[in-house]
Amino acid sequence: MIEIRHLTKRFEGKNGTVVALQDINLTIRDGDIYGIIGMSGAGKSTLVRCINMLERPEEGSVTVGGKAMESLTPAQLRAERREITMIFQQFNLLMQRTCLKNICFPMELSGTPKAQAEQRAKELLELVGLPDKANAYPAQLSGGQKQRIAIARALATDPKVLLCDEATSALDPNTTHAILQLIQKINRELGITVVVITHQMSVVEEICNNVAILDGGKVVEEGPVAEIFSHPKSDAAKRLVFPSGAPHGGAIPGRRCVRVAFNGSATTDKPLVASLALECQAMVSILAADTRQVHGQTLGSMLLALPEDADGARRALAYIAEYPGISYEEVEA
Amino acid sequence: MSEFFAGKYWQTFLEVLPTIPMETWDTIYSTVLSTALALVIGLPLGVLLVAGEKGGVLPLPKWVMTLLNGFINLLRSIPFLILMIMVIPLSRLIVGTSIGTKAAIVPLVIASFPFVARLIETSLREVDGGVIEAAQSMGATPFQIITKVMIPESLPSLVSNITIAATTILGYGAMAGIIGGGGLGKVAINYGYYRFNWILEYFATALLVVLVQVMQSVGTRLAVRCDKRLR
Ligand SMILES: Nc1ncnc2c1ncn2[C@@H]1O[C@H](COP(=O)(O)OP(=O)(O)O)[C@@H](O)[C@H]1O
Ligand SMILES: [Mg+2]
Numbered sequence: 419m420i421e422i423r424h425l426t427k428r429f430e431g432k433n434g435t436v437v438a439l440q441d442i443n444l445t446i447r448d449g450d451i452y453g454i455i456g457m458s459g460a461g462k463s464t465l466v467r468c469i470n471m472l473e474r475p476e477e478g479s480v481t482v483g484g485k486a487m488e489s490l491t492p493a494q495l496r497a498e499r500r501e502i503t504m505i506f507q508q509f510n511l512l513m514q515r516t517c518l519k520n521i522c523f524p525m526e527l528s529g530t531p532k533a534q535a536e537q538r539a540k541e542l543l544e545l546v547g548l549p550d551k552a553n554a555y556p557a558q559l560s561g562g563q564k565q566r567i568a569i570a571r572a573l574a575t576d577p578k579v580l581l582c583d584e585a586t587s588a589l590d591p592n593t594t595h596a597i598l599q600l601i602q603k604i605n606r607e608l609g610i611t612v613v614v615i616t617h618q619m620s621v622v623e624e625i626c627n628n629v630a631i632l633d634g635g636k637v638v639e640e641g642p643v644a645e646i647f648s649h650p651k652s653d654a655a656k657r658l659v660f661p662s663g664a665p666h667g668g669a670i671p672g673r674r675c676v677r678v679a680f681n682g683s684a685t686t687d688k689p690l691v692a693s694l695a696l697e698c699q700a701m702v703s704i705l706a707a708d709t710r711q712v713h714g715q716t717l718g719s720m721l722l723a724l725p726e727d728a729d730g731a732r733r734a735l736a737y738i739a740e741y742p743g744i745s746y747e748e749v750e751a
Numbered sequence: 752m753s754e755f756f757a758g759k760y761w762q763t764f765l766e767v768l769p770t771i772p773m774e775t776w777d778t779i780y781s782t783v784l785s786t787a788l789a790l791v792i793g794l795p796l797g798v799l800l801v802a803g804e805k806g807g808v809l810p811l812p813k814w815v816m817t818l819l820n821g822f823i824n825l826l827r828s829i830p831f832l833i834l835m836i837m838v839i840p841l842s843r844l845i846v847g848t849s850i851g852t853k854a855a856i857v858p859l860v861i862a863s864f865p866f867v868a869r870l871i872e873t874s875l876r877e878v879d880g881g882v883i884e885a886a887q888s889m890g891a892t893p894f895q896i897i898t899k900v901m902i903p904e905s906l907p908s909l910v911s912n913i914t915i916a917a918t919t920i921l922g923y924g925a926m927a928g929i930i931g932g933g934g935l936g937k938v939a940i941n942y943g944y945y946r947f948n949w950i951l952e953y954f955a956t957a958l959l960v961v962l963v964q965v966m967q968s969v970g971t972r973l974a975v976r977c978d979k980r981l982r
């Protein structure tokens with residue numbers, strides 16, 4: 419378990435003090451895939467770097483597996499860092515070493531015998547799906563392959579926690595998907611707790627169970643992904659869930675309109691708009707929509723214009739009220 | 752024509768010619784040895800210049816860094832010709848004489864190690880900070896980061912810069928001929944400059960040029976060869 423309590427981190431700069439993190443409180447359960455999402459400059463990297471004390475917080479504590487990270491001696495900290503490994507946006511592989519030697523690197527640091535290290539490195543190459551790249555140099559690999567090697571390297575010391583700082587941000591969508599699948603597989607098969615730092619909603623949606631939204635150095639929202647994304651409360655959360663702006667305006671004057679919010683029930687098998695037309699003969703028009711699929715659930719909202727005739731509108735509204743997994747409200751133009 | 756060959760310059764040239772291989776060897780020997788010794792002192796200093804600064808892998812007190820930088824800049828600002836004369840007593844102390852190839856190694860090393868330290872510093876600074884951070888995140892000690900990350904990762908650049916140092920030291924070594932150092936520089940200065948023997952002057956200089964060319968192309972080739980970033 420990772421417990422972050424009252425964490426505050428400031429940077430003294432030329433233009434005064436930057437408060438990068440302010441009173442952060444988070445609990446990350448063992449075996450979880452925990453997302454930390456926020457815009458650029460929100461403090462995500464600083465937060466994740468405070469977990470392994472690459473960055474020393476001014477106030478607060480970080481406890482990993484019962485150990486208070488900030489009070490460890492340098493030697494204890496180095497030992498602990500073998501348990502909490504990290505992958506990066508820019509991969510940060512040793513360019514003058516082969517892939518095999520890159521994976522051996524952390525084992526070399528801890529004094530594992532060479533033959534044993536190479537044996538383990540080969541197994542890890544197998545695990546990340548690149549058994550034929552042992553003797554290739556990082557410069558000969560694609561971005562996705564480099565990240566696979568970085569993941570293998572991060573697993574070399576049998577860590578309990580894997581920190582991923584924008585690990586897929588330099589990759590194209592297909593490669594991102596493949597890397598996320600690999601991270602998920604590692605989480606499931608090896609039971610490693612994963613902390614995923616990202617600015618991309620899609621990453622959190624795809625693999626995270628829980629998420630914290632970071633904005634201006636503060637956690638503005640925190641909880642299960644489906645819950646947070648179906649009812650974004652804070653402005654920061656709304657901006658992330660509806661990057662192009664929530665379907666607000668657009669209601670037609672003189673026409674009854676409702677905003678329908680999908681709360682994450684499996685509504686996909688029974689489409690609302692089509693059901694309205696077929697089952698209660700109410701022809702509604704979609705004025706705006708921003709919905710998405712998270713873990714097979716529909717999230718987001720739609721702005722619907724009800725039928726022009728009063729009776730049709732009443733029927734449609736009654737139908738919506740009974741519809742499972744949604745909430746609604748009437749909106750004025 | 753026979754008069755031309757009978758000229759005293761040619762006569763001297765033919766007399767001196769058999770000693771040329773030995774003098775060439777002296778030049779190579781003093782260049783290689785001085786470069787190696789300058790590296791022995793300059794490499795740790797160059798490492799400290801990078802690792803010791805604020806935010807480095809082994810931060811040192813500010814006054815240590817100021818002293819180190821000041822010391823290196825001081826030595827680098829003394830012109831080689833003057834430094835050579837200033838260290839004559841030191842050469843006597845260390846080598847037992849102030850004349851000859853071996854004695855010249857002392858001023859050569861003193862003049863070149865600060866320069867080497869700066870070159871090493873430049874090379875080490877090229878190492879990506881992210882890679883160092885990755886090593887830190889894996890629990891590397893500062894010493895491990897220096898020996899397993901900073902130096903190996905900047906090896907191609909180090910090789911290029913050491914080549915530059917070696918060619919510069921070769922030039923300095925030739926200058927040492929003025930105060931009694933050995934090698935091709937001595938030949939060019941003693942026979943060419945002092946006795947106007949242009950034949951020997953140009954001949955010795957041409958050999959120095961060839962040596963620099965060979966060293967530079969070997970160095971460049973090595974640097975390219977050891978760089979795994981190139982496909
Ligand atoms: N070493 C540093 N020195 C000064 N300011 C920093 C430093 N690192 C980060 N910051 C500042 O802290 C804030 C958060 O940065 P960061 O954690 O990198 O954000 P993110 O990863 O979410 O983009 C930014 O305002 C950034 O400028
Ligand atoms: Mg960042």
